[in-house]
Structures are given as structure tokens and as C-alpha cells.
Amino acid sequence: MRFITLLLLYFSHPVFAQTPQTLQIRDYRQKNERPMIKEYMSFLSIPNLATDTINMRRNADMIMDMMRKRGINNVQMLPAETAGIAPAIYGEAKVEGAKETIIFYAHYDGQPTDPSKWYAGLSPFVPQLTDGPLYKNASFINMPSEGSIDPQWRIYARGASDDKAGVISILNAYAAVRAIGKKPLVNIKFFFEGEEEAGSDHLSEIFDKHKALLQSDLWIICDGPVHQSGKKQVVFGVRGDTHLELTVFASKRPLHSGHYGNWAPNPAMALSQLLASMKNERGEVTIKGFYDDVKPLSAAEKKAVAAVPSVEEQMKEELGFIEEERKGMGIAESSNYPSLNINGLQSANVGKLSANVIPTMAIASIDLRLVVGNDWQRQQQKVIDHIMSKGYFVTDKDPTDEERSRYAKIIKVQRSSGYNAQKTPLDLPIAQRVVAAVQTTISEPVILLPTGGGSLPLFIFEKHLGAKTIAVPIANHDNNQHAENENIRLKNLWDGLETMASLMMLK
């Protein structure tokens, strides 16, 4: 109840102001924009798919160089036991006499991407400066050798916002704090992960191995976008995430659609029917028990969700649709439910390459977002049970001839690994201090989100380190994260720097 009172006070007295300290940080940044952009573009030019071992090592080396250059100590790689994956990077800046420790987290790997889908002239690892968002017909520009730099300019590259932006903002914030001569009151540690987009498969191993080094009072997770309204937000929880890849099989060889249509089974139709059976017209998942494990929101969380500015109409206009999938539910509210989303579909070819065939197979990639209460393996199993209830024989391999001769409906289901959702209570004292710190950088109220829509393996932080986590995102919401044409707006880098600096000066 104390926290509710505090919340009410907070919203009824929106008298916030940027502190002199924030203005000092800003002044430092304004004097250093040009080299900061240059360094960032050089960082973005290193490919960062987690499985690309050689380039991930180049990324790690550059990050460690940047850390040492800024006076961060004890810089090292924290590899997992398993060989051949991207290492985590660690560093620290201890403060004499400090009793508390905050670890700043970001990840330097990016989502897979198909270069051919990027805007003409763009390439994922050739960072490009533009004078605005390309979807509003901005132009490519070169960095001017002098003159002012418009904060509305953007940098396009894979990882520009998700999440090399986190890495660079944390590093630049630390440099700024040192430059203005401000001595932090807490020990600061740095942890940059290299496998977040690949599922953080080795994070728990790394945590177990380096438990002592990674003790802290709080992890600040710098990942994801600020609110769609452009306002800063503090996010107390994240959804969990896991995937399934479904492959429906039919004839072993492609068949002429005239001679065999529709005698031979069509896997694209079978897959469509299966997927269609998973969701109703109101956008609700119809798989048995799908919403059963969801832990209801607390009263404080409900109030916080209700206080989130409404951006749905603005977003619909920007995105070009008028009806949300889950009917009658807003963005912030829908993040508090598990989701089932088709990431991709593929069967034979469409367009110019389409031919008169009955395809041999049809594939759907599905991601499942999870909220507190869901278990990722149980959630996968619900989908698989649903598939089985439709008469499918489920295998995790391509079917054998023997299986083909026995089952009418055959599907290969490949389970990815996954992780559960995680939440930190809104009324935790250190959580309130985090909100207060971010509040020193802006004159409007910070948005508080019990659960963001995105996913991070925060579950592992609690389980393996007993750690508390709070996410403080910095990217623009229209950053095309996870898709082609990913980008960061310079203003978000500058705001992010101020946000991270405020947290390093936590009171």
C-alpha cells in the first residue's frame, strides 16, 4: 500500500526537472557526438550473428578495447564451459567504501537477417546514416565534417538498436560520468552477453561459473525500446520466450497439381488448417489450457498498466492497420498474456518462382511468449498436445518410410530451448531508487511497466544468481528490431546515455 500511495503522489504531482548533473552529462555528450558516432558505426560494421564465431570474437575484442580505453578494470571474457559460442564480456569499476553493486547488462549479438530484404542500398553490416526514418522517405547522408548533428538522424544496421545500442550507451555513460568528475556511490559492473538472440543457452553456465564475480544488488538490463509515446520507461518484468518449428509432410516428391490435385494431400492446406485451429476470430489462442497458468496482476501492477499513455491509435496509423489481433486489448495490457505468433511460413514457392505443384512439405515458425506462471516446456507441450488432438503423428525428425506408411497426418515439431518470464515487484526500495534516478533526466513522469512485451532470460538471473533485474530500455520504438532495416535514432542514443549515467550515479 505504501507504494500505491507513492504512485498516486507521483502522478498527482508531476513536477519533475532535469538536474544540473544531467545537464553536465549532456554538455559532455554534445562536445563528443562526432567521435561517438564514428566509433559506434565502426562497432556496427562487425557482423554479430551469435553463431558466427569469428566475427563474434572480433566484436568481443572491440568491446574489451572500448572498456579499457574508458578506464574500466578487470576486463575479461567469461566464456561458458562449452566451446565455440560467443563469450560474455565482463568489467568493473569499484568504488572505495561502496556497499552496493549494480551490474549493467546489454547484449552484443543480433537476430539473423536476410540481406536481400533490406532497403535498396542498405546492408546489415554496412552502417548507414540517414536524415530520418526510411519509412518516411528519408535520405542516405554522409557524416558532415563540421556543423551540427540533428538528433533525428538515424543509423541503419543490424544491432543498431538491439542491442549494441545498449553496449555503447552504457560505455559512453561511464565515460561521461568520469569526465564530469562525478564519483559514483555504488560499485559498477558491466556484463555484455553474446548469445541473447540465440536463446541465451549458456548464460546459466556462465553465471554458475562466475557466481562470485557477478554478485550484485541489482542488474540494470539495457535492452528494448522506450515507450511508443517517446517517453522513458522502466520495465519491471519481461515475457519468457520459446519457439516451435512445425513441418507438415505430404508426398515425398513434388507432384504435378493437374495430375494429382486434389487427390494427393496438400501440406500447405493441412498446415493452414492446423494453424487456423490455434486462434479464433477474436485473436484468442484456442489451444486447451493456453492461458491457464497465468498469474494475475497485483493491484499496483494493474494501476501502473492503466496509467500507461494510450498510443494504440497513433501506432495503428503509423503501422497501417485499424484492428488489433486480440480484440479490444491495448498493447500494455496484452503484454501480460502469453502469445502465439507465426514468425514465418514457407511451402514451395510463390510469385515468379511459383509452379503448378503440390508441395512436399509446409513449414511454420512459431514463437510463444510467456508470462509469470507459464513454464516454457509446458507451454510448448500444450501446442504439441493440440496438434496431436488434430490427429497428427508428431516426430522430431523427418518421417521414415515406415512412419509414412502408418500415419495419415505427419508433422515434425522442432522445439527450441526457451526460458520463463520474470518480474521484479514495483515496490522494492531499490526499484523506487531506479525510477527516481531516471526521473532526474526528464521533466515528465517516467512510465512504469510491470511486464514489457519483449523477452530476456531474466529468469536465469534469479535462479542462478538470486539477482533482481530491472529493464531500462533506450531505443526508439520504430527501430525495426528483429527485422530488416533495423535502426537507432541519434536522440535515443543521447537520451540513453543520460539515462545510463543517471543510474551509475544512483543515490
Add this chain to the structure above:
Amino acid sequence: MRFITLLLLYFSHPVFAQTPQTLQIRDYRQKNERPMIKEYMSFLSIPNLATDTINMRRNADMIMDMMRKRGINNVQMLPAETAGIAPAIYGEAKVEGAKETIIFYAHYDGQPTDPSKWYAGLSPFVPQLTDGPLYKNASFINMPSEGSIDPQWRIYARGASDDKAGVISILNAYAAVRAIGKKPLVNIKFFFEGEEEAGSDHLSEIFDKHKALLQSDLWIICDGPVHQSGKKQVVFGVRGDTHLELTVFASKRPLHSGHYGNWAPNPAMALSQLLASMKNERGEVTIKGFYDDVKPLSAAEKKAVAAVPSVEEQMKEELGFIEEERKGMGIAESSNYPSLNINGLQSANVGKLSANVIPTMAIASIDLRLVVGNDWQRQQQKVIDHIMSKGYFVTDKDPTDEERSRYAKIIKVQRSSGYNAQKTPLDLPIAQRVVAAVQTTISEPVILLPTGGGSLPLFIFEKHLGAKTIAVPIANHDNNQHAENENIRLKNLWDGLETMASLMMLK
């Protein structure tokens, strides 16, 4: 009724024998296999996508050379009025005093294909000899400089069976008939189309322009496979064909599936639901009026369908499935119904390239096969009406911002051109003479099919030339026509040569 009697006689007295004439043709072929294979592989090495103007002209030049080399007269291209498409090729061999004319038809263009999907080491336009079918683990072989050539060997290449096999078999048959000194009783004409797989868009134009040259008593259409039992068949009709490409739109830019799933609409789910609504669990199309226009089979046709050898169980075993899509219906029977088949599906990416996004659009390529009674435009409209009944705004272009702001469900429907089905009555006298001629080449009864499953623009032949058409196919049924790894078995080339030769010596 006369024909029924004849049919009954035919099946109750299966005493057929290959004629001496057939054996002479065979002897000629056996002495010339090596150069025939060599010439055919050189023909197959020229790419033959109808829109590839330069290579189609190279194909046309090679065909005309081969025709002239065989003593065919008046060889020429018959281009349409419209420039820039693949020409038809014409030639003739008139017989003094002959009152009848038969035109032999085949097409030299092939379906589009994605080279990356072909078997390792194969390339669509680098013909490869194998010692059997690759799906039974055959090996690549080189043509031996001497020794016998196994008729079970195959040639893999785009067009190997569909339908350069038709072109080469007709040309080799004519050479063989001349070589054995047999003088045909009918005038023989040759017509090789270059746009069949692209929809024969200019065929009617070509027919109108060259009406006099193309008068005949019958067209023999040499295209498609023999019966799955391996037996020869004469096909009296073909299904019509047309296409629709459906694109469901959602957000203008790809969205992070965590932040916006499932608030933002998912086009892959919407498309799946739409496609699923088009067919029920029994494989019947549920679009209103889909089967309404179908003209029922005549009694003779029903009998012929009933007499087709059952190959369904053999085919299922070969193809690796146990349940047909249209429950309880055999292949020959199902060809007498219109079909709706998904040729391909595409939305964002699957597999290694799949990312955590909500796609911007989802595409399905659909082909509609038609039977006598269906009109291709009316059949397309039934599908479109069905889509509209599901609440979609249907456009033929990408939606404008204004349309996006007005309609909740938006789909782009691109109609291809198309053509109707066509049938020739089984009891037509010349039809019976065709069956008798093919019968001279084998000692088992020829299969009679009222309607084959595949499509050819035979409707145009009747409408623009008043022509009768009968299809006499030659390819092996497992030729992977229209898909990757297309191939022809040498035995089918040799049998095809004998079949075409028998028809040139029609009594």
C-alpha cells in the same frame, strides 16, 4: 451405344500384338539411340523459361534446324502480333492425294524452377544421365562410348519430360517413318508452342493469324505422362487451369513479436484462417458453388473411368502417404472435378533465417483446375466472392494508406489469365482410329481417359480453329514435371517414338 459395344469387345478380347511396322520402327531406333540421346541432351541444355526471350529464340532455331534436317518442309516461326514472346514453330510433310491432315503438337518451354532446390550436382539446364531414378538412389553416369544403353536410364533436366520430350519424340518418329520407307496416308503438320507453361497467352492470336495453315482433321497433343501403371493411354480431354495469388497485408513494417504479439495482426495467421476456410476435412472445396457448373460424365466416359487400372495403392506407397486428400476418390475419378490447390506459401522466413517478428504480409499461390462446364473467370470469381464473404477488402494492388485506414482485413488478389477445360467425345470415328493406331505398338489394352488431370489450352483449339484434339502422352509418371529434378526415362522416349510413329501412319 455403338461405342460402348466396341469398348466391351475391346476389354473382353484383349488380343493385341505389336505389328511388323512397329518392329521396324524399333529396329531403326535401336540403331540410332546414341546420336538421338546426344542431340536431345544438347536440346535440353538450352534454358526454356518462356519469358527468357534470348534463350527461347535459341531453342526455336535448334528446333527448326532439327526439322529441316529430317526433311520437314515449310519450316517457319509463327510469331504472335505482340512482340517479345516465344514464337510457335511450324512445319509440314504433305502427302500427295491425302485428304486428311493431322497436326502434332508439343511445347518447348518449361516451368519456372529454383536451381537451389535441385538434387546436389544437378542443374536444370545441364542435362545429366543417371542409371535410374534419383529418388531410388540412382547414380550419375556418363554416356558410354560403346555397349548397350539401358532403357531404365534417365535424363535429368528442366523440360526433359515436359515437354521437350514431346518435341523430340515427334521429330524422331518422323525420321523413323521416313527411314523405314513407310509413306503416311495423311498430311502431317508440326506445331511446337513456346508459351504453354506461361499460360498460352498468345496462342489464340497465333491461331487466328495462321488459320489456313493450321487447318486439320485432328491435333495430336503429345504432352504429359503415360498412366501410372506404365501403360500407354489416350486422353480425350484436359482440365482447364487458372491461378490466383493472394497477399494478406498487416503492419507496414515488420514488428518485434514480443512488443506487439499478439496485439498487432499477424498476416500469416489471417492467411491460414482464410485458406483453411476453403476446404473441409474430407478434402472438398467449401467455396459456395465451386462444383456447381460441372457437366456430368456420359455413360461411356463413366465406363472408361471405371476401367482405368487402379494404381492408387502403388502410388501412395511410392509417394509416401496413406490418405488421399479427397477422401474415397481415386486419381482418374478426381480428375473429373475442379480442384483448388495451394502451389506455395510464403511469409517472412522459417528455419535458420526465421526471426522473432510479426510479418508484414503473407502470400499464397493457388491454382484452380477446371472441368467441362467451368468458366475460368467465373471460377476465379467464386474464390474472390468467398474471400469477400470473410470480410476482406479485395484489391489488385498493394493497399494505399487510405485503404489501410479504412479496412480491417485487406488482401491483394492477382488473377492470372486462364483457360477452360476441353473434351473430345470417345466415340468420334477418328478418335477410334487413334486408339487403334496406338494399339499397334503394344500387346496390352490402351487406357482410355475421358479427362486427364493436367491442363492444356485445348479450348482455344476448338474456339479459334474448330479443331478436334486428342492427347497422347509419353513421359514416365514419376518425371517430377513442374518441380525440381524433372527427368525422362529413356524407355519412355523410345515408346513415345513408336507411339508417335504409329499415329503418323494412321490408317
